[in-house]
Amino acid sequence: MEIVVLVKRVPDSEAQVQVKPDGSGVTVEERYGMNFFDSLAVEEALRIKEKFGGRVTAISLGPSQSVEVLRTAIAMGVDDAILLEEEALLGGDEYATARALAAAVKTLPYDLVLCGREAFDDSSGVVGPVVAQFLGIPSVTMVTKVEVEPEQRKVKVEREAEGGRELIEAPLPALLTAQKGLNEPRVPPVMGVVKAMKAQIKKLDLGSLGLGPEEVGQKGAKLEVLRYIEPPKRRAVKYIKGEPPEMVKELIELLKTEAKAL
Amino acid sequence: MAGIWVYAEHHDGKLKKVTFELLGKGRELAQGRGEELGAILLGKDLDPLAEELSPYADRVHCLESPMLEVYNCDAFLEALSSFSAERNPSMIMAGATYQARDLFPALAGRLQKGIVVDCLGVELADGGRFLLRKPIYGGKALVEVAFKEEPQLVLVRPRTFPPAEPRSERAEVSKEQVEIDPTKVRLKVLEVMKTTGEKVDITEADVIVCGGRGLKDPENFKLLEELAEVLGGVVGATRAVVDAGWRPQEDQVGKSGKTVSPNLYFAVGLSGAVHHVMGMDTSKVVVAINRDPMAPIFQYADYGLVADLFQVVPLLAEELKKELGK
Numbered sequence: 114m115e116i117v118v119l120v121k122r123v124p125d126s127e128a129q130v131q132v133k134p135d136g137s138g139v140t141v142e143e144r145y146g147m148n149f150f151d152s153l154a155v156e157e158a159l160r161i162k163e164k165f166g167g168r169v170t171a172i173s174l175g176p177s178q179s180v181e182v183l184r185t186a187i188a189m190g191v192d193d194a195i196l197l198e199e200e201a202l203l204g205g206d207e208y209a210t211a212r213a214l215a216a217a218v219k220t221l222p223y224d225l226v227l228c229g230r231e232a233f234d235d236s237s238g239v240v241g242p243v244v245a246q247f248l249g250i251p252s253v254t255m256v257t258k259v260e261v262e263p264e265q266r267k268v269k270v271e272r273e274a275e276g277g278r279e280l281i282e283a284p285l286p287a288l289l290t291a292q293k294g295l296n297e298p299r300v301p302p303v304m305g306v307v308k309a310m311k312a313q314i315k316k317l318d319l320g321s322l323g324l325g326p327e328e329v330g331q332k333g334a335k336l337e338v339l340r341y342i343e344p345p346k347r348r349a350v351k352y353i354k355g356e357p358p359e360m361v362k363e364l365i366e367l368l369k370t371e372a373k374a375l
Numbered sequence: 376m377a378g379i380w381v382y383a384e385h386h387d388g389k390l391k392k393v394t395f396e397l398l399g400k401g402r403e404l405a406q407g408r409g410e411e412l413g414a415i416l417l418g419k420d421l422d423p424l425a426e427e428l429s430p431y432a433d434r435v436h437c438l439e440s441p442m443l444e445v446y447n448c449d450a451f452l453e454a455l456s457s458f459s460a461e462r463n464p465s466m467i468m469a470g471a472t473y474q475a476r477d478l479f480p481a482l483a484g485r486l487q488k489g490i491v492v493d494c495l496g497v498e499l500a501d502g503g504r505f506l507l508r509k510p511i512y513g514g515k516a517l518v519e520v521a522f523k524e525e526p527q528l529v530l531v532r533p534r535t536f537p538p539a540e541p542r543s544e545r546a547e548v549s550k551e552q553v554e555i556d557p558t559k560v561r562l563k564v565l566e567v568m569k570t571t572g573e574k575v576d577i578t579e580a581d582v583i584v585c586g587g588r589g590l591k592d593p594e595n596f597k598l599l600e601e602l603a604e605v606l607g608g609v610v611g612a613t614r615a616v617v618d619a620g621w622r623p624q625e626d627q628v629g630k631s632g633k634t635v636s637p638n639l640y641f642a643v644g645l646s647g648a649v650h651h652v653m654g655m656d657t658s659k660v661v662v663a664i665n666r667d668p669m670a671p672i673f674q675y676a677d678y679g680l681v682a683d684l685f686q687v688v689p690l691l692a693e694e695l696k697k698e699l700g701k
Contacts, residue, residue, distance in 0.1 A: 126630065126649045130515035139516050149631070206520075207480075208489050233630070235511055237492040239480040246484025251449055251561045254477045269565070273624070274446075274473050275386055276576065280566040287561075293631040294624060335489025335523055339506065342517040347661070350679045357686040361694050364662065364678060372677060374639040374660040375606075375699070 114167035114263055116158040117218050119228035119244065120151040120186055122179040126233060136340035147182040150229025152189075152298040153291035157259055158227050159190045160296065165263050167224075168192045172217050174202060174210055180314050188301030188309035195315045201326045202319070207239035209333035214240065215247030216322035225268065226288040230255050238290065245288035253281050255292040261285075377462040378411030379404055381432070382469035382479075385416070385424055392538065392579045393470030397531060398431040399539030400497060401468060405433075407499040410465060414546070415458075417451055419444040425548045430541035437550045442560065445567065449560040451478050454553045456485045464526045466505065468497075471530040471634075472578070483528050490528040491520060493634070495535055495657065505529075513630060513653035532657065533578045534636040571625055575609050582608025583637045585628050585655070586616065589644020589665060589684060593621035598685070599643060602692040605699065611635065613645045629654035644684045647672025664688065 124130070125144040132139050147155075158169045171186035173179040174197040183194035195217055202213050218226055226248070231238035238254065245252035257278070258271035266285045271278050273292050283289075301309070319326060326332060351367070353360050368374045381401045384391040398414065405412040414432040416424055421437040428435050438458055442450045455478070459467065467482075469475035471493045483490035495517070496508035507529060508519050577583055584603040586596055599610045612622035614629050628635055630650035640658035644665060645651060652675050655661070663676035664684050673679045680687055 124512065126513060126653070128512075130512040132516045139512070141512070206489060208483060208487075211484065233513065236513070237480075237490075238476055239483065239490055239492060242477070242480035243484035246481055252477075252481055253448065253562065254480075255473060272477075274567070276572075276625070277568045277570040279446075279564055280568065282563040282565055284561050335483075336491065336520045337523055339519045339521055342508070342519060344510065344514055344517050344656075347656075347675060347677065350663070350673050350676045352673075352679045352681065354681075357682055357690055360680050360682060361687060361690045364680065364691065365694055365698055367678060368639070368660070368662075369698075372639075372660040375695075 114161055114165045114224050114261065115222045116161060116167065116169045116225045116227060117221055117223045118151070118154050118158045118169060118171045118186065118191065119214055119226070119240070120155065120171050120173050120182050121148045121229075121232045122146070122173065122175050122182040123148045123233040132341045132343045136342060139341050145178065145181070147185050148229050148232045150231060150291050150293070153293070153295045154227035154229055155186050155189055155191060156296045156298040157291060158225070159299070161225070161259070161261050165261065170195065170221055172197070172214060174214055176203060183314055184309040184312065185301065187312045188305035189299055190305060193315065194312065195317055197317055197322070199318050201330045203330055205330040206334035206336040207235070207237050208243055208335045209329050209331075211240045211243035212247060212333060213322060213324060213329045215244045216324050217317055218244065218248060220317065220321070224263070224285045225261070226250070226286065228288070228290055230290045230292045241288055241290040248286070248288070250286045250288055251283050252288040252290070253283055254290040256289045257292050257294040259289060259295070377464040378413050378433070379408070380413040380415045380436070380464045380467045382467060382475060383414045383416045383424065383428055384470060384472060384474055385418065388423070390424060390427060391470055391472060393472065393531070393533040395431065395538040396534065396536040397468045397470065400531070400536040402539060404466070404497065404499055404505070408465070408503050413464070415467070417443045417454055421550075429546040429548065430543070431539045432546045435546045435548045437548065438553045439550060440553045440555055442555045442557070443553070445564050446474055447560060447562055447564050448477050448481060449562045450555055452481050452485060453555045453559050456482055458551070458553070459486060459526055466525070466527040466529060468529045468531060470533050472533065475530050479528050479530055486526070488524060488526060488528060489522050490530070492530045494529055494531045497529060497531065513649065514656050532634060532636060535657070570623065577609055577611050577626060577628065577635050578633050580609045580635070580637050582606040582639045583611045583628070583635055583658075584608055584641040584643060585611035585613065585645065586643045587613040587645025588615045590616070596622065598688045598692070602641065602688055602695070605692050605695045606639070608637070608639070613651055642672045642676065643688060645672060646670045647675055
């Protein structure tokens with residue numbers, strides 16, 4: 114089984130995010146790591162490899178610091194890592210990003226492409242299925258269980274769906290996006306961390322992806338970012354004091370008259 | 376012009392509530408641009424649903440095929456992508472639901488168009504351009520974007536817009552029997568397992584009573600069930616209690632669970648971890664009940680009760696029962 118995993122460097126959920134006063138961007142506190150859902154994808158790829166053999170390659174598109182999440186993937190047990198960090202590739206929307214990632218996947222043999230259900234920063238969940246379309250392979254999102262049948266060239270998956278779950282069979286190659294519950298990602302072993310520090314991270318530029326600068330990054334994007342905005346602030350909390358019976362009465366009164374929520 | 380379309384998602388013969396919310400917003404946008412408002416249905420035997428949608432749209436497009444009876448991303452993608460490529464709508468809106476979040480990103484890839492997911496605002500600017508607003512970094516910031524090309528694919532967070540009012544005019548219903556090339560349908564849906572029964576999905580609920588570790592024992596969620604029942608709401612759960620196996624995954628509110636936007640949200644015995652708040656911070660009114668005055672949830676609440684939930688919640692259910700005459 115040849116497996117490609119797409120991973121993204123994203124801010125920690127606790128990181129401070131500030132919208133710049135002129136709305137031109139955001140300032141994010143330096144607390145980054147591998148996107149949680151992507152770590153589930155890496156873990157699943159490793160488990161499949163441990164069962165059936167093969168190679169796992171992680172690919173990341175992002176600024177040069179994204180090398181950190183590729184090293185994390187290697188420390189977990191991934192065999193190879195590819196970084197797409199060229200300036201022209203950055204700043205695009207999900208569509209442009211997917212186009213570049215798909216081109217990188219195409220440089221490799223693959224039976225399965227895995228990624229997280231969505232990235233923490235934009236929470237779109239778009240890149241995976243769009244990569245699948247560029248590759249001409251089926252995609253299944255929100256996967257919580259994966260059973261590969263390499264002999265039959267197929268994979269059976271469970272996905273979370275409205276009001277329950279769906280059991281789906283896909284031919285290989287296919288793209289799957291990982292949802293919570295798929296597995297518990299491993300903590301990289303010390304030996305892995307040592308190996309990751311020394312590992313060579315391959316870099317692919319536009320030329321080797323076979324793409325032009327107008328097809329990727331901001332130029333290749335289908336969306337134009339106009340401005341960043343502070344989220345609306347909830348008014349300050351009103352504490353309701355007293356003994357429980359009075360509290361409850363006052364709360365009901367406020368919900369009725371002030372909040373008009375009853 | 377083919378107009379603005381609303382993807383009318385349905386399950387077990389019932390339309391999703393978000394469809395009507397989008398038809399309300401869609402009407403405003405369609406009028407602003409002088410376009411037709413369409414509802415688009417995919418499935419088999421769609422007449423009753425088309426009839427139900429009729430007072431809300433100018434036209435109901437029914438794409439019928441036995442292959443569309445059960446949701447299959449490949450089959451739906453084939454039908455929807457050929458129909459949109461043929462008609463070229465200016466926008467297709469859908470709810471940011473499990474199904475649409477599976478189908479529409481693939482549609483964007485297939486049509487080679489852009490997509491905005493989890494929209495919290497769609498406005499028509501001067502010049503007829505749509506401005507889309509969506510949360511980033513779990514809602515710590517919002518970004519406003521516009522499309523460079525059409526059709527524009529937009530997935531809106533359920534409960535963002537009020538539902539449409541029915542009109543006296545009826546929609547024109549156009550039915551198409553679609554031919555889907557079976558070789559293009561590579562996925563096989565082997566089984567659909569319903570685990571929630573008739574329960575309202577938390578993303579569609581008006582009232583959510585959400586509990587965390589402060590409930591101390593899965594049995595104690597009965598207290599929340601009782602409060603939710605009085606209010607016609609449903610019970611949600613934090614990641615901690617879902618991970619502990621106290622509550623089912625489908626009830627989880629937060630970053631790795633569901634994003635909810637009810638009218639009234641009770642946060643009971645939960646601290647308000649960032650990943651939880653990200654899943655509920657667009658709730659209209661939030662009541663927090665927690666013994667710990669330092670719990671971060673109070674920063675995201677409209678009303679705070681620093682109290683023992685085991686005293687307050689049963690009292691609240693009892694008083695509300697009297698109040699609401701139940």
